[in-house]
Every structure is written in C-alpha cells, then in structure tokens.
Amino acid sequence: MLATLYAVAVYLFFLATMAFAVGFIANLPGLPVTLDRGLVAPLAEALVVDVGLLLLFAVQHSVMARRGFKHWWTRLVPPRAERATFVLASTAVFVLLMAQWRPIAEPVLWSVQQPVARGVLLAMSGAGWVLVVVGSWLIDHFEMFGLRQPWAAWRGHDLPSARFRTPLLYRQVRHPIYLGFLIAFWVTPDLTVGHALFAAGNTAYILVGVAFEERDLIAQFGERYRAYRERVGMLWPRLGARRPDKSTPT
Ligand SMILES: C[S@@+](CC[C@H](N)C(=O)[O-])C[C@H]1O[C@@H](n2cnc3c(N)ncnc32)[C@H](O)[C@@H]1O
Numbered sequence: 098m099l100a101t102l103y104a105v106a107v108y109l110f111f112l113a114t115m116a117f118a119v120g121f122i123a124n125l126p127g128l129p130v131t132l133d134r135g136l137v138a139p140l141a142e143a144l145v146v147d148v149g150l151l152l153l154f155a156v157q158h159s160v161m162a163r164r165g166f167k168h169w170w171t172r173l174v175p176p177r178a179e180r181a182t183f184v185l186a187s188t189a190v191f192v193l194l195m196a197q198w199r200p201i202a203e204p205v206l207w208s209v210q211q212p213v214a215r216g217v218l219l220a221m222s223g224a225g226w227v228l229v230v231v232g233s234w235l236i237d238h239f240e241m242f243g244l245r246q247p248w249a250a251w252r253g254h255d256l257p258s259a260r261f262r263t264p265l266l267y268r269q270v271r272h273p274i275y276l277g278f279l280i281a282f283w284v285t286p287d288l289t290v291g292h293a294l295f296a297a298g299n300t301a302y303i304l305v306g307v308a309f310e311e312r313d314l315i316a317q318f319g320e321r322y323r324a325y326r327e328r329v330g331m332l333w334p335r336l337g338a339r340r341p342d343k344s345t346p347t
Contacts, residue, residue, distance in 0.1 A: 100247035104181035108242050111188045119226055121195050122282065122295070123219070130195060132292050133202045143199035147291065150194040151298035157190050159306055164313050177250040181243030201291035208287045215286040225280030228266075232274035235264045261318040263325060269334040271311075271325065275303045276332045307331060 117128070124131040138146065160166055161183050171179050209215050237260075239245040246256050266273040282296040314322045329335065 098251055100175060100178045100181075101244075101251050103178060104242075104244045104247045107181045107185045107188070108244055111184050111242060114188045114192055118191065118195065119281075122292075123222065123285070124287070130198065131200075132198065132295055133200045133287070133289050136197070136199050138199040140201065143201050143291070144294075146197060146199045147201070147294055148298070150197060151295070151302070154187075154190050154194055155298075155302040155305070158187055158302075159309055161186060162306075163309065164316065176256055177247040178243070180240070180246055184243050198295075199291075200289070201294065202289045204290060206288040206290065206293055218284055218286045221284045222281050225277045225282075225284065228277030228280065229274050230277075232266060232277060235266060235273070236262055259317060261314070261321055261325075263329075268329065271329050271331050272303075272307055275307065278303065279332065 120128050121131050124133050129135070167179060174182050209218060233241050237245065237257075239248075240257055249255065249257055270276055279296075279300060282299055285292060288296075311322070311326065315326075
C-alpha cells in the first residue's frame with residue numbers, strides 16, 4: 098500500500114511538472130521562468146550551465162532506464178517501486194533544469210509575427226504534446242509512470258512483465274512519443290538561440306536514447322523487434338512499407 102501511495106505522489110508531482118514544462122517551453126506569460134525568461138547570465142556562463150543541465154538529464158535518464166542498471170539497483174529499491182523512483186528522479190532533474198536554466202534570448206533565429214501563422218505553429222506544438230500523451234496510453238500509461246507495478250503487488254499479483262505492443266501509431270512509427278517531443282520542442286513561432294540549444298540537446302539525446310532503447314528491446318523481444326524495426330520507420334512513416342504479417346503483436 099505504501100508503495101502505491103508513493104507511486105501516486107510521484108505521478109502527481111510528474112503531472113504538475115509536465116504541465117509547467119509545457120508553459121516553460123512555450124514561454125507562456127505569467128510564469129516565473131521560461132526557456133527565454135528568467136535568470137540573467139553572461140553568454141559563456143549560460144552556455145556552460147545549460148549544456149551541463151541537458152547532459153545531466155540525458156545521463157540520469159539513459160543510465161536509469163537501462164536493463165543492466167535496473168537489475169543492479171532493484172537490490173536496493175523494491176522492484177514494485179523501481180519505475181516510480183525512476184519517474185521521481187527524472188522529474189526532479191527536469192525541475193532543476195527549469196529552475197536553473199539560463200535563457201539566451203538573443204539573437205532570435207526566427208520570429209513569426211503574422212497572427213494566423215503564429216497560431217498554426219502553436220497548435221502544431223500542442224499537437225506534439227498530444228502525441229506524447231496518446232503514445233503513453235497506447236503503450237501502457239500506468240506502467241510507464243510506475244503505478245501499475247505497486248498496485249499489482251498490493252493485490253498480491255506478480256509484477257506485470259514488459260509486453261511488446263504495436264497499436265495504431267506504433268504501426269506507423271516506432272517512437273511516436275519521441276516524435277511528439279521533437280515537434281513540441283522545435284515547432285515554435287519564436288526560436289531563440291537558447292530555445293534552439295534546448296531543442297538540439299534533446300534531439301541529440303533522443304537519437305542516442307533510441308539506440309540504447311532499441312538495443313534493450315531487441316534483448317527483450319528478439320526477432321519480433323528486429324522484424325518490426327525492418328518494417329516500420331523510426332520517427333517517420335516509411336512510404337511503401339510492407340504490411341505487417343499475422344504474427345505482429347498488438
Ligand atoms: C518513454 S517510453 C517511449 C516509447 C517509444 N520509444 C516512443 O517514443 O513512443 C520508453 C519505454 O517504452 C518501451 N517501449 C518502446 N517501444 C515499445 C513497444 N513497441 N512495445 C512495448 N514497449 C515499448 C521501452 O522499453 C521503454 O521502457
């Protein structure tokens with residue numbers, strides 16, 4: 098029961114952080130800090146701090162998500178609380194990133210002033226966030242955010258084992274959640290150098306993270322994932338791709 102309460106508390110912390118992050122990245126007025134407003138620092142300091150924060154997030158996220166690391170640290174953390182603890186650590190590091198981010202608001206690489214065009218770009222960015230949420234529900238939202246595991250343990254069930262799924266969007270691209278993040282980060286009416294640094298750092302992290310994630314997925318699901326990778330594009334649908342055969346999981 099305690100593990101379930103812990104996971105629920107972590108999930109609420111994560112939801113609040115994500116809601117703030119959407120505004121932080123979109124530079125919503127009224128927020129104390131955003132990508133382009135907040136702590137003022139000389140350019141060199143801003144670059145060092147921002148690149149350091151991006152690296153910290155990438156290393157924490159990549160290391161803690163690996164199967165080998167999970168195997169090791171579930172000797173310290175109960176397996177039922179492992180995923181929630183991963184979500185807690187990732188969320189805490191992202192809070193630190195937002196709190197300590199040094200904006201680099203000049204020069205502006207592009208700025209779209211035409212109101213309709215601005216609205217379209219904001220809507221596209223919002224669609225990126227929708228893709229992230231939809232992707233998480235298609236795979237298994239409650240498992241991804243560490244709620245299903247303690248709940249199963251509380252009811253005396255085995256921990257749910259990872260299942261390979263390819264529903265809907267996952268038949269078009271292998272990483273719809275990451276595609277959603279890329280759209281949300283890059284599609285903006287105002288691209289400052291600081292915003293571009295944030296988007297480029299996360300793009301690099303996603304590309305490296307995909308390679309690690311797929312190595313783990315092949316170790317878990319073997320030939321089924323290899324065949325899926327052959328057939329389905331990474332972040333963009335493959336035109337003229339073969340239709341899935343009957344053995345494709347859903
Ligand atoms: C944050 S989610 C991102 C999923 C996917 N990369 C995406 O962008 O939509 C990462 C977790 O999803 C799992 N995962 C990725 N693809 C999967 C699939 N087709 N079926 C089941 N789990 C998957 C990975 O093992 C990892 O634990």
